[in-house]
Amino acid sequence: MSKRVAGPEIEKLIQLLSKLPGLGPRSARRAALHLIKKRDQLLAPLAAAAADACEKVVICPVCGNADTVDPCTVCRDPRRDRHILLVVEDISDLWALERAGAANCLYHVLGGTLSPLDGIGPEDLNIRSLVDRVISGTGDSEVREVIIAVNATVEGQTTAHYIADQLAGTNVKVSRLAHGVPVGGELDYLDEGTLSAAIRSRSVF
Amino acid sequence: MSKRVAGPEIEKLIQLLSKLPGLGPRSARRAALHLIKKRDQLLAPLAAAAADACEKVVICPVCGNADTVDPCTVCRDPRRDRHILLVVEDISDLWALERAGAANCLYHVLGGTLSPLDGIGPEDLNIRSLVDRVISGTGDSEVREVIIAVNATVEGQTTAHYIADQLAGTNVKVSRLAHGVPVGGELDYLDEGTLSAAIRSRSVF
Numbered sequence: 001m002s003k004r005v006a007g008p009e010i011e012k013l014i015q016l017l018s019k020l021p022g023l024g025p026r027s028a029r030r031a032a033l034h035l036i037k038k039r040d041q042l043l044a045p046l047a048a049a050a051a052d053a054c055e056k057v058v059i060c061p062v063c064g065n066a067d068t069v070d071p072c073t074v075c076r077d078p079r080r081d082r083h084i085l086l087v088v089e090d091i092s093d094l095w096a097l098e099r100a101g102a103a104n105c106l107y108h109v110l111g112g113t114l115s116p117l118d119g120i121g122p123e124d125l126n127i128r129s130l131v132d133r134v135i136s137g138t139g140d141s142e143v144r145e146v147i148i149a150v151n152a153t154v155e156g157q158t159t160a161h162y163i164a165d166q167l168a169g170t171n172v173k174v175s176r177l178a179h180g181v182p183v184g185g186e187l188d189y190l191d192e193g194t195l196s197a198a199i200r201s202r203s204v205f
Numbered sequence: 206m207s208k209r210v211a212g213p214e215i216e217k218l219i220q221l222l223s224k225l226p227g228l229g230p231r232s233a234r235r236a237a238l239h240l241i242k243k244r245d246q247l248l249a250p251l252a253a254a255a256a257d258a259c260e261k262v263v264i265c266p267v268c269g270n271a272d273t274v275d276p277c278t279v280c281r282d283p284r285r286d287r288h289i290l291l292v293v294e295d296i297s298d299l300w301a302l303e304r305a306g307a308a309n310c311l312y313h314v315l316g317g318t319l320s321p322l323d324g325i326g327p328e329d330l331n332i333r334s335l336v337d338r339v340i341s342g343t344g345d346s347e348v349r350e351v352i353i354a355v356n357a358t359v360e361g362q363t364t365a366h367y368i369a370d371q372l373a374g375t376n377v378k379v380s381r382l383a384h385g386v387p388v389g390g391e392l393d394y395l396d397e398g399t400l401s402a403a404i405r406s407r408s409v410f
Contacts, residue, residue, distance in 0.1 A: 006300075007273030009261050013254045019247060021239050022232040023225075029304075031225040033297055035255070036262050036271045042224060043259045049218045050240070050252035056214050057241050057248075066241045068212030092238050095211075 010036070062133075064109030064126055066091050074098070074107060081105045083144040087130060087163065089113055089151060097149065105147075108133065113155035114162055127163060134172050145173040152179065215241070267338075269314030269331055271296050279303070279312060286310045288349040292335060292368065294318055294356060302354065310352075313338065318360035319367055327367065336371050350378040357384065 010032060018028035035043040053068070060072035067073055074080070074094070084105035088094050094107050110125045122128075130146075137143045148163055150156035164174050179197035181190060190198075215237060223233035240248040258273070265277035272278055279285070279299070289310035293299050299312045315330045327333075335351075342348045353368055355361035369379050384402035386395060395403075 006271065007261070007278060009254065009258045009273045010271070013251075013258045016247065016251045016254050017225075020222075020228075020236040022228055022236060027227040029300060030297060031227060032258075033271065033300070034226050036258065037296075039259055039262060042221065043255055043262075046218075046221045047252055047255035047259050049214065049221050050248055050255060053214045053218045053237075053241065054244055054248045054252050056212070057244060066211065066215070066238065068214045073212060091242075092235060095234060095238070 063094075063107045064091070064111060065094055065107060079104070082141055084147065085130070085133070085143050085145070086147045086149050088149050089156065089159075093149065093151075103147075108146075110150070110159065113150060113153070113159040115155050122162065125159070127166060130163065131166050131170075134167060134170050143172055145175060148174065148176045152177075268299075268312045269296070269316060270299055270312060284309070287346055289352065290335070290338070290348050290350070291352045291354050293354050294361065294364075298354065298356075308352075313351075315355070315364065318355060318358070318364040320360050330364070332368060332371060335368065336375075339372060339375050339377050348377055350380060353379065353381045357382075 013035070014025075014028050014032045017023055017031050018025045020028070023031060035046065056068040057066055058068065058070045059066055060070060060075055062071045062075045065072040065074055069076070081104055084103075085108050086094075086097065086103050086105055087108045087110060088097065089110050089112060091109055094109055097103055097107075108126065108130045110127065110130075112120055112125055114120060114122065114125065134143045134146065146163075146167060148160045150160050160176055167174050178201060179194065180201055181187065181194065181198045187195065218240070219230075219233050219237045222228055222236050223230045225233070228236060240251065261273040262271055263273065263275045264271055265275060265280055267276045267280045270277040270279055274281070286309055289308075290313050291299075291302065291308050291310055292313045292315060293302065294315050294317060296314055299314055302308055302312075313331065313335045315332065315335075317325055317330055319325060319327065319330070339348045339351065351368075351372060353365045355365050365381055372379050383406060384399065385406055386392065386399065386403045392400065
């Protein structure tokens, strides 16, 4: 333990910053110093923005997205196709898909994947609410397709199959993301599973 | 420009976090989401700590360190050797030396290096105050040695020579950091300048 250089308020700031993903103890110290040096341009606005977000953030009761309006910006967007639900593991996946502009539909955030080893069962995820949303939707909010966009991991795929089973009794079309060669990817660096999937799902030129 | 996923408060938080060193736009988004998910454990304390630091941070009028007490924790530490001043470019250097426990003396932060190309002259740095501190110190606060611990860059060394010149008329001993092989370093990866310096400054086994 080195000697304390700065007062407890600064040490507290460093300690909290070091808990952010992407910042370790050393870069948190650098970030704190950067904030302190730019007190008026950065530290004060950050304090205000953090307090503001803290006060206003709500988890959307419809889809599970984090936003400051209820329902969230995505759910209330009138230009979206409300008949398609994209099921994702985490809010970060929703944000990634939106950033890519990959879809123009509604979402449903599961909040994780099934993982018996970690004690995470169906009741710990937003699966019940997904099924309810599919069953109860009528007219404009009728769900016609559920795209399961979970990660291509063992847990993700297990979860996908479980959800597909739960939706089997409904009239809804259940689909999943295509497997294949990532755009810009080189075959030489890809694993056998991806290559086999890309061959199986080949398309006509 | 992708569609907005979250409300303006969240976007503002992401935008400010992306200005921290070590965080880009993408990792700032991940950091913001992490904060939002841990609202009570992380976002609220961070908002409070940032506001607290913002309100209390002062630049020490004696040495130039950033702290929440005036004079700073280092300057008011009674166990330090008050006869030695370690001159550094930046507060981050002071913090790095303290983290290493490398010295147990007082500091003087220059706030940069001489850089005529960038229009930074002696009057833009805390050099005048350093000379004053050396001249005016008597009794317990008499300065006996000034260790110039600036970066081993061209600007750093130019600044070091300028400071040494300014202190030439005083009775104080002026020293600088040793050049040599970094501890744990491999000779094969070191530049010629470092190797030559390490040979020149060799010590008896």
